[in-house]
Amino acid sequence: MAQNSKSPASTAAPLQVTAGTPYKIDENTPELFRPLQIRSITLRNRICVSPMCLYSIASSGPLTGVMTPLYITTIGHNIFKGAALAMIEATGVQPNGRITPHCPGLWNDAQEQGLKPLVDFIHSQGGLCGVQLSHAGRKSSTQPPLVAQELGKSSARAPKEDGGWPDDVLGPSGGAENSWDGKGLDPSGGYHVPKEMTEFEIKELVSNYAKSAQRAVNAGVDVVEIHAAHGYLINQFLSPVTNRRTDRYGGSFDNRTRLLIEVIVAVRAVIPEKMPVFVRVGVTDWLENTDIGRKFGTWTIESTIQLARLLPDLGVDLIDVSSGGNHYQAQFNVFDGGDKHTEMALKVKQVLKAEGSKLLVGTVGLITEAKQARDLVQGSLMRGPGVDIISVGRQFLREPDWVLNVASELGVDVAWPVQLQRLRPGPTSKI
Known part of the structure; x- marks a missing residue:
């Protein structure tokens, strides 16, 4: 099971020090820059690159869903400059599981082979690579x-002529009333009408998650994350607002979590015991104070904690806390709920630690400042335990040197890429 790796005071870093690694660890080193061991992998610090959609992949032909060198220049660059783990964006386990026709997939040999160069580059820089397996559902x-945006919309449907699959959009529940924005077939709508998944399709989906996880292993990936947040398919099954099924996949908490549990079990069965599994969850739908939430019930932080208690025995090592995206009437969406994600992640960690759970907790959302990042991991924000890792997204787009700058501001002497030593603060800057 996952455990924190806390080096003793004054432990020297390895001779081959990689970017973002402290040259020494002592009592003054913040947890943010201490290593973390999870099964067989060790993160050099607690800063990870959050999965961020680039929408830059071929939508048709033999390279459909295949990653391009762009991913090395973006995701790889953040590892080059010190991040510990990079999580590849939502990657479809089925062709109809992608968010857009221009998103990555991992259901065929070409996609598996296309992933490997990115993994190899990340490893060459001393970093770790994860892939977020996903199905976007409705x-x-x-x-x-x-x-x-060019069409003047926040979301627009992709038709067949643009590589879309309007007749194969799936969800736990189907029909016009279950389109994401509730607009059904209205031309102004931004989402297709979903079809309710059959139990055969659910069984096939679980199998496809396992097959994609096996392909990730073949490509050399270090971590598999199961995406159960942001209103995508597994999140849709978890919430009673979006799951109106009356079979064994709907209704009770046990039924609504059944798909996620089956996916976890299937993934865990095909990957090495030494490989970590993360689950990204939407900690809440943000619908508690809405009419629809009161009518059908909703997914809340209490639901997330109840789920989190089940995860260690299933072989999950870390719960990655985010929120929003499951319904257009939510109080907050994925982006403007950022600071709330971190607050709720700390609450989840506090409960789990008090119960003696070994499940690690990560979080994401509007993490931009050095002291903020330090305090999230140190546990200084709520006078309780801190999270185990943080994931940073948009700030890396604005500031690729973020890890190095955070270390400098916190007074931690970390290695820089050898190619950039002339820029490093201190005596080496004169080389």
Whole structure:
């Protein structure tokens, strides 16, 4: 099971020090820059690159869903400059599981082979690579945001002529009333009408998660994350607002969590015992104070804690806390709920630690400042335990040197990429 790796005072870093690694660890080193061991892997610090959609992949032909060198220049660059783990964006386990036609997939040999160069580059820089396996459910077959913006919309449907699959959009529940924005077939709507998944399709989906996880292993990936947040398919099954089924996959908490549990079990069965499994969850739907939430019930932080208690025995090592995205009437969405994600992640960690759970907790959302990052991991924000890792997204887009700058501001002497030693503060800057 996952455990924190806390080096003793004054332990020297290895001779081959990689970027973002402290040269020494002593009592003054913040937890943010201490290593963390999870099964067989060791993160050099607690800073991870959050999965961020680039929408830059071929939508048709033999390279459909295959990653390009762009991923090395973006995701790889953050590892080059010191991040410990990079999580590849939501990667479809089925063709109809992608968010847009321009998102990555991991269901065939070409996609597996296309992943390997990125993994190899990340490893060459002393970093770790994870892949977030996903199915977008009723939020699939949409246009990339830039296309939607050009159409004057926040979201736009992707038709067949643009590589979409309007007739194969799936959800736990189907029909016009279950389109994400509730607009059904209205031309102004931004989402397709989903079909209710059959139990055969659910069984096939679970199998496809396992097959994609095996492909990730073949490509050399270090971590598999199961995406159960942001209103995508597993999140849709978890919430009673979006799951109106009356079979064994709907209704009770046990039924609504059944799909996620089956996916975890299937993934864990095909990957090495030494490989960590993360689960990203939407800690709440943000619908507690809405009419629809009161009518059908909703997913809350209490639901997340109840789920988290089950995860260690299933072989999950870390719960990655985010929120929002499951319904258009939510109080907060994925982006503006950022600071709330971190607050609720600390609450989840506090409960789990008090209960003696070994499950690690990570979080994401509007983490931009050095002291903020330090305090999230140190546990200084709520006078309780801190989270085990933080994931940073948009700040890396603005500031690729973020890890190095955070270390400097916190007074931690970390290694820089050898190619950039002339820029490093201190005596080496004169080399």
